[in-house]
Structure formats: structure tokens, C-alpha cells
Amino acid sequence: MWLQYGVDKDGTLVCIENIARGKTTLKCPYCSSHLIAKKGKLKEHHFAHHGETCLPVKSRQFPVIPLYESFNIHLSGKDLEQLQLLWKEYGLKNYPISSGLVSHNLLKAEVLKKNVQIVPFGYEFTDLGKIPVQALDLMRFNEVQEPLLLKKLLKLELAVDHATHRNTLDLSHRFTDLILYRTQLKRILSSTLYFLQIQTNQGTLHKIGVTQRSVEERVIEVERDLLKHYQNVTIQILGSWQHRGNVEKYFKHRYQEFNYPIGSLTEYYKFNSKYANHVLSDLQNMRPKVLSSIELDILADHTSLG
Numbered sequence: 001m002w003l004q005y006g007v008d009k010d011g012t013l014v015c016i017e018n019i020a021r022g023k024t025t026l027k028c029p030y031c032s033s034h035l036i037a038k039k040g041k042l043k044e045h046h047f048a049h050h051g052e053t054c055l056p057v058k059s060r061q062f063p064v065i066p067l068y069e070s071f072n073i074h075l076s077g078k079d080l081e082q083l084q085l086l087w088k089e090y091g092l093k094n095y096p097i098s099s100g101l102v103s104h105n106l107l108k109a110e111v112l113k114k115n116v117q118i119v120p121f122g123y124e125f126t127d128l129g130k131i132p133v134q135a136l137d138l139m140r141f142n143e144v145q146e147p148l149l150l151k152k153l154l155k156l157e158l159a160v161d162h163a164t165h166r167n168t169l170d171l172s173h174r175f176t177d178l179i180l181y182r183t184q185l186k187r188i189l190s191s192t193l194y195f196l197q198i199q200t201n202q203g204t205l206h207k208i209g210v211t212q213r214s215v216e217e218r219v220i221e222v223e224r225d226l227l228k229h230y231q232n233v234t235i236q237i238l239g240s241w242q243h244r245g246n247v248e249k250y251f252k253h254r255y256q257e258f259n260y261p262i263g264s265l266t267e268y269y270k271f272n273s274k275y276a277n278h279v280l281s282d283l284q285n286m287r288p289k290v291l292s293s294i295e296l297d298i299l300a301d302h303t304s305l306g
Contacts, residue, residue, distance in 0.1 A: 002046030003028070003057050005180060006035045011305045013183045016045045023050065029176050029305055030056045041264075044069075056173055063156060063181040065188065066148035067141075068246060071253050072132050079105045080132060086112075087125065087133040096122025134254045139285045141250050149185065149246075150294060156181050179303055186298050189291070191245025195238045195283055196222065197276070198268075200230040205260065206238075206269045206276060208252065210245045229262050238280055243289035255279065 005013040006026025014026055021039035026047070028035055031054035035047040049057065056062055072080050083106060090097045096115055102123050106112050111129030115122055127144050130136035136144070156178045163171040191210040196219065198205040211218040219235050226233045241247070252259070252267070260270040271279055291299070 002044055003035075003048075003062070004046060005029060005183060006047050007032075007305050013180070013305065015187065016047055028054060028057065029180060030054050030062075030173060056176075063152065063177050063184075065181075065184050065246070066152055067131065067145045068184075068188070068249060071250065073109055073111055073128060075109055075111070075132065076105070079103065079109070082106065083111060083129065084133055087130075087135065091125050091130070091133065091135065096124060098122055131250075134256070136254075137285065138247055138251065138254075138282050139287060142244075142247070142286060142289075145246060145250075150292075153181060153185070153294070176305065179305055182298055182301060182303070185295075186301065188245030189243050189295055189299055191243070191248075193241040193244040193247050193251075193283075194218065195240075195280065197236045197238050198222075198226065199232075199234040199236075200226065201232040202230060203270075204273075204276075205262075206271055206279070207267050208248060208269070209267050210248045215240045225265060226262070229265075239283055241283070241286060241289070243291060243295075244286065247286070251283075 004016050006016075006019070006024060007029050008014050008026055013029065016037060016039070019026070019037045021037050024035050024037050024047075026035045026037075027033060028047070028049060031049075033052075033054065034050040036050050037045070038048050039045045075083065082103060086097055086101065089095075097112065099122070102112055106129075107123075109128075111126055111132070112123045113126050115124045125133075125135070127136055127140050131141065131144070156174075160171075160174045160178050162168075163174040168174075188210075190212050192212070192215060193208070193210050194215045196207040196209075198207060207222060209218065209222075215237055219237065223233050223235055255269060258269045258271055258275075259266070260268045262268055269279075
């Protein structure tokens, strides 16, 4: 993952999505060098140093939210290809996979598990293993991801405690790691996921997105954007889900074959009416997000790096 946050003069972390491209007044959270906002069409938007890149950023050794930007479960290209082939041959048909077809790496990654209820025994996909092949529904995706979010947070907190107790040289980096991670969590927890149905003079579209404002405000912007491409636009809010900013990118991964870019607008989809009902049901089956005490603390956190 690229560096997504810079620090302003007040010590507040600012996301790349809230900054115009080009030179900025923001500084690197690790080394305090000035940053440039890179917002091209090929690479993911990110900050780059206005000079030599510091080691944490150069090696990309900073914390990211589990199962948020990447959904290949850290599998190598070869292992991912094998998993995809196994899904097409066995997962779609819910057939057991014979042991001779299963590599040690797939078992180690916990994307497959042994099924001892059948004779001779075989292997089947775990919920984790269904994520790279776009097969896990949104409700179970949350069930897989949410424990990982808090596990990662605890690991970072322990690293800071250890560095503080030992007074190690990397204490400042460990603290920055923790603040960066908490900031990322705060961003997704404070976001509302929304799903729109859009009638245009050229047919029906759907849109997924997140916002930290009211969905109604966002709809006004969406309509304005689309009127540059269509003569008539009518938008209906099919649903919104508070604190579910974590789901947006997995939704895009899961339904990427239906993605329908409109110029530079990339969050639009073309589903037929029957499949659109399936997608809406997938969203509606998600349980309402109930914030834990830890998550409430993150939302209330105003820690800065100043």
C-alpha cells in the first residue's frame, strides 16, 4: 500500500482523497519531509516525498487495514491462480477437493480446510478462501474482517508498549504506526455506505459509495456529475449502512465484472433487474454495525502527531 496520509501544521493526519494533486504543505508522518500528492489515473492515489523517501515509506512498512485494499490473502500469484482454478472446478459445484490437488501453501494460508464428514475426506473452501474468488457474501465478509481489525490494533498497541518499556530507537515509528492505523479505522467507522439506483435516458445504473456527510448531500453531487453525461437523471436511495466504510472496496472486488465506468467516474455498475435484487439483498443481509467500546474510543479520538 502507498502512503495515504500526511500531517498538517496542527499535527492532524489528512487523507490523500481530501487533497488536490501536486505539492502540498503536508509532511510525512514518519520523517517530517514535505509531501507531493500523486493523483494520476494508473496508480493508486498516494503521497510521495519531495526528496529522498524515508525507509518506512520506501519499504511500505506501515500498517494497513486487513482485507481492505487487497483481497488475495497474501497468496503468491501461483497460489492465487491455483485457488481460482479450484473454485471454478469444485467450489462453484460445492464438491470436495481431493488432497492431491491441495498445496501446503493454501492450507497454511487457511483458505481451505479439511472436511472429515465425507469418506474419503476432502477439502473445502473456508470463508477466508472465498474472498479472493469474490464468493463470500457481505455479511460473512464483515464477520471475517472485523476480528482482524481489532487483532491488528492490539498488536500495534503492544508494539508501542514494548518500545516504550524498552525505550527503543524505533519508538516514534511504532507510535506513528499506531496513530496511522487508528486514523484509518476512524475513517471507515465514520463513513456511511450507500447504494443508489439511477434511472437515465439510456437505462438503469447502480452506484456504491461511502460518505461522511448525509447521503442526501452526496446524491446531489452524484446527480450533478451524471448530468454531464446524460440528459435525464433520477436517483433513488436503495439503502444506507452506518459505520460500514469497510465494505465499499470489497463490494467493488466482489462485483467488479459489472463495473461500468462513466468517464472518470468509476463507482457505477450495470446489473439486470433480477441481479440488482440479489446485490441489494447481499447488502441488506449485513447486520447493523454495533460499535464496541474500543471503536467508540477511536471515533472520539483527536490524537495528533504534532
